[in-house]
Amino acid sequence: MKMRNLSKTTRSNLITYGMVIAAYIIVEIFLRADMVSSLMEGLLVPLCVYVILAVSLNLTVGISGELSLGHAGFMCVGAFAGATFSKCVEEVITSSLLRFPLAILVGTAAAALFGILVGIPVLRLKGDYLAIVTLAFGEIIKNVVNVIYLGRDSRGFHISIKDTVSLGLEDDGEVIIKGAQGITGTPNDSTFLIGIILILITLFIVINLINSRTGRAIMAIRDNRIAAESIGVNVTRYKLLAFAVSAALAGTAGVLYAHNLSTLTALPKNFGYNMSITILVFVVLGGIGNIRGSVIAAVVLTLLPELLRSLNDYRMLIYAVILIATMIFTSSQGGQEIQERIKLFFKRRKTKEA
Amino acid sequence: MALLEVKNLGISFGGLRAVDDFSLTIEQGELYGLIGPNGAGKTTIFNLLTGVYKPTDGYIMLDGENITGKKTIEINRHGIARTFQNIRLFSELTVLDNVKVGLHNHHPYSTLTGILRLPKYYKVEKEMNERAMELLKVFDLDQEADYKASNLPYGKQRKLEIARALATDPKLLLLDEPAAGMNPNETQELMKTIRFVRDEFHMTILLIEHDMKLVSGICERLTVLNFGQILAEGETTEVLNDPKVIAAYLGE
Numbered sequence: 060m061k062m063r064n065l066s067k068t069t070r071s072n073l074i075t076y077g078m079v080i081a082a083y084i085i086v087e088i089f090l091r092a093d094m095v096s097s098l099m100e101g102l103l104v105p106l107c108v109y110v111i112l113a114v115s116l117n118l119t120v121g122i123s124g125e126l127s128l129g130h131a132g133f134m135c136v137g138a139f140a141g142a143t144f145s146k147c148v149e150e151v152i153t154s155s156l157l158r159f160p161l162a163i164l165v166g167t168a169a170a171a172l173f174g175i176l177v178g179i180p181v182l183r184l185k186g187d188y189l190a191i192v193t194l195a196f197g198e199i200i201k202n203v204v205n206v207i208y209l210g211r212d213s214r215g216f217h218i219s220i221k222d223t224v225s226l227g228l229e230d231d232g233e234v235i236i237k238g239a240q241g242i243t244g245t246p247n248d249s250t251f252l253i254g255i256i257l258i259l260i261t262l263f264i265v266i267n268l269i270n271s272r273t274g275r276a277i278m279a280i281r282d283n284r285i286a287a288e289s290i291g292v293n294v295t296r297y298k299l300l301a302f303a304v305s306a307a308l309a310g311t312a313g314v315l316y317a318h319n320l321s322t323l324t325a326l327p328k329n330f331g332y333n334m335s336i337t338i339l340v341f342v343v344l345g346g347i348g349n350i351r352g353s354v355i356a357a358v359v360l361t362l363l364p365e366l367l368r369s370l371n372d373y374r375m376l377i378y379a380v381i382l383i384a385t386m387i388f389t390s391s392q393g394g395q396e397i398q399e400r401i402k403l404f405f406k407r408r409k410t411k412e413a
Numbered sequence: 414m415a416l417l418e419v420k421n422l423g424i425s426f427g428g429l430r431a432v433d434d435f436s437l438t439i440e441q442g443e444l445y446g447l448i449g450p451n452g453a454g455k456t457t458i459f460n461l462l463t464g465v466y467k468p469t470d471g472y473i474m475l476d477g478e479n480i481t482g483k484k485t486i487e488i489n490r491h492g493i494a495r496t497f498q499n500i501r502l503f504s505e506l507t508v509l510d511n512v513k514v515g516l517h518n519h520h521p522y523s524t525l526t527g528i529l530r531l532p533k534y535y536k537v538e539k540e541m542n543e544r545a546m547e548l549l550k551v552f553d554l555d556q557e558a559d560y561k562a563s564n565l566p567y568g569k570q571r572k573l574e575i576a577r578a579l580a581t582d583p584k585l586l587l588l589d590e591p592a593a594g595m596n597p598n599e600t601q602e603l604m605k606t607i608r609f610v611r612d613e614f615h616m617t618i619l620l621i622e623h624d625m626k627l628v629s630g631i632c633e634r635l636t637v638l639n640f641g642q643i644l645a646e647g648e649t650t651e652v653l654n655d656p657k658v659i660a661a662y663l664g665e
Contacts, residue, residue: 264528271527271534272517272541279503279514286501289463290581291489291518300524348505 072266075351076259082358083255098365104319106361107254108312111261113341113357114350115308118265120339121348122274123301124281125182126190129197130309131334132177133170135325137310138317139204139236141166142245145318146235147211149246159248163257163314170310173200174303182298194332204325209236241324242317249319257315258354261308265350268304277301344385414477416441416617417585422461422471431457432641435471439585444611445619446632446649450661454641455621456498459587462619463495464488476584490518492584496574498593498621504563508554508573511562512545515580520544545580551613552576552606568599572606579614586610588620592627600624604631629653637661 086103089095112134119127141162152158177196184192208219212232219225223234236242268274276297279287288294317323327333341360345352363381367374388394419437423430432454439445447455460466462473464485472481480491494515503511520541522533549555552572557565565573571591578586591607592600604627610616622628628635629649636646639661645652652658 267528267530268524271524272513272520272522272537273524273527275506275510275514276517278506278510282503282505283501285465286497286503286577287514288485289489289495289497289501290515290577291486292514293486 068270071351072270075262075266075354078351079255079258079262079354083252086251102361102365103251104249104254104315106358107251107258108316108319109338109341109357109361110258110354111312111315112309112338113345113353114258114261114265115305115312116338117342117345117348117350117353118268118301118308119305120342121346121350122269122281123277123298123305125298125302126186127193127302127305128190128332128335128339129177129193129195129200130305130338131330131332132193132197132200133174133306133309134313134316134334135197135201135204135330136173136306137166137170137313138323138330139242139313139325140169140310141314142242142317142323143209143235145246145248146242146244155246155248158246159253159318162248162318163311166314166317167307167310170313171303171307173310174306175299178299178302178306182295182302194335197330197332197335201325201327201330204236204330205239207236208234208238210234239324241322243322245317245320245323247318247321249315254315257311261311262350262354264304264308269350273297273300340382344382344389346389415439416443416476417462417619418474419462420471420474422458422468422473424457424461424466424469430641432461432468435638435641435643437636437646439617439619441617442611442615443617444607444631444633445617446628446635447619447621447638448623448628448635449638449644453638455638456589457641458638459495459589459621462488462587463493489581489583492582493587494578494581494583494585495587496571496578496589496591498589500567500570500574502562502570502574502577504561506562507558508549508560508562508565509542509545509558511573511577512548512580513541515577516541516544519580519582548576548580551609568595568602571595571603575606575610579610579616584617586616586618588618588622590621590623592622592624597626600627603627607631625653 090100112130116127116130119125144165145158145162148158152161181189181192181196206220208221208223208226210217210223210226210228210232212229214229217226217228223237226234228234276287276292279292280294280297284294341357342353344360345354345356364374364378367377370377388397415438417437417439419435422435423433425431435458447458449455457466461468464483464487467482472479474480475491475493478491480488483491503514506514520537522537526534546555546558549558552575554569554573554576557569562570562573575588575591588607592603595603607618607620608631611618620632632649634647635649635652637644637652637658644661645655645658
């Protein structure tokens with residue numbers, strides 16, 4: 060009875076939250092029963108990272124309607140900012156329960172700041188141009204991080220873009236970021252539970268944002284910029300806001316990612332455009348603007364290559380075929396007709412039973 | 414004092430003088446028509462009035478305030494709202510949400526309030542829903558409130574655009590070819606709606622139109638534009654019988 064009073068969107072959102080919680084419970088049960096391979100267990104935190112990335116990118120691509128290919132760059136900022144923070148305060152704050160949330164805040168804030176800095180010039184562009192420029196910015200962020208050396212001694216922090224020697228550290232000094240070798244010895248604070256909590260927080264922020272005055276303004280700009288302006292919506296402000304929130308949440312994912320690894324390096328594999336495009340694939344496959352779809356697509360597409368592992372060399376081939384088939388089924392006209400027919404079939408069966 | 418006073422307005426695009434020495438005075442509560450052949454510069458004038466283009470000469474006063482050269486969103490806050498020649502709705506949003514975007518600046522709460530769902534969120538959203546439904550009811554769109562805007566039939570999309578503009582609580586409403594693409598029946602109904610809006614909301618309306626039946630039926634005064642310049646202005650019947658105007662429309 061109570062469910063019926065809720066609006067359709069509220070109900071759909073509750074299903075999304077419920078799905079994540081249910082997935083957590085099921086995985087926990089399997090973990091307790093020792094039925095999960097160590098390979099799968101190692102995938103749990105990255106899975107959470109991907110889900111957060113996909114949901115946050117959907118805010119830019121689906122809700123704000125801007126094609127961004129630099130999402131991994133913001134993740135990179137979050138990862139390095141969060142990991143640096145954790146390394147610096149490791150001895151001061153020994154409890155990971157306090158340290159990790161703080162690291163997340165630092166990483167998120169740093170990524171948000173970069174989101175604003177990158178967003179101001181980039182959001183003047185549209186469509187393909189925006190995509191290319193965000194791609195470039197993502198690469199710049201990654202490559203800059205790759206040459207940064209950061210050290211600390213009793214005199215404070217030292218930064219260089221040359222090598223560790225040029226930091227001029229005292230004998231007791233410690234190198235925190237070692238250029239291309241990145242950060243080693245980040246405390247392993249990430250757990251599956253924290254990942255799930257962060258997913259829920261991300262969903263809470265994104266879903267509530269969409270269903271508010273701000274979200275309506277963002278979507279109005281997406282649908283018709285000129286009309287939105289004509290009725291007094293501040294286009295620049297809301298576009299930047301969506302971009303910054305999206306970047307910030309990518310930063311959150313980055314912190315989670317960094318604290319799951321003992322060595323954090325900015326490789327093309329993890330923070331390059333490969334990653335950005337992988338996340339975009341999650342968003343497009345899950346349905347542009349469809350938040351729940353992003354969650355499902357991120358999970359399925361991350362697990363799929365692992366589940367297909369037994370097929371060895373054919374693995375990526377089948378992965379690609381499944382991608383193509385799904386896209387055709389969900390997005391082409393013919394595929395949609397088939398979907399309609401399937402829906403109708405089940406509807407008829409339901410009425411017959413009733 | 415006139416509600417809208419435009420003096421010697423002009424704009425050039427490169428070497429092209431799109432609008433030249435355009436002056437216009439509209440009194441509070443008037444229904445004013447702006448007509449002219451294709452390419453005469455009518456929509457350009459709307460774009461100047463709403464800050465899409467910045468005029469190279471002249472000034473625009475709205476209700477005693479100088480709004481010349483201000484940004485579109487500021488001009489909307491000063492009290493000018495418009496519709497477009499080619500309908501510009503938020504096509505993926507619902508009919509209700511389209512109007513709620515129009516209420517954006519009148520029922521504010523912060524982004525954080527929205528994300529954290531503070532009590533103010535529920536209060537303001539409720540106000541917005543009530544106000545938006547009121548407006549939709551006026552335009553007989555309340556049954557379609559949950560439809561996607563792009564799924565509305567053409568005539569209703571036009572009405573929704575007017576409802577959305579009115580949601581911003583303007584002093585002056587600009588309608589750019591509201592009857593474009595409508596059949597005679599729909600046009601008749603539209604005329605009723607426009608008159609109703611004027612009387613019910615005590616609105617001042619400036620409209621561009623090609624449909625002479627609509628123009629002569631509801632406009633009290635007219636300005637005729639040709640090649641960016643004023644050809645004639647005054648009482649509707651007088652202007653429409655002016656030989657210069659007939660010549661511009663039908664050719665000599």
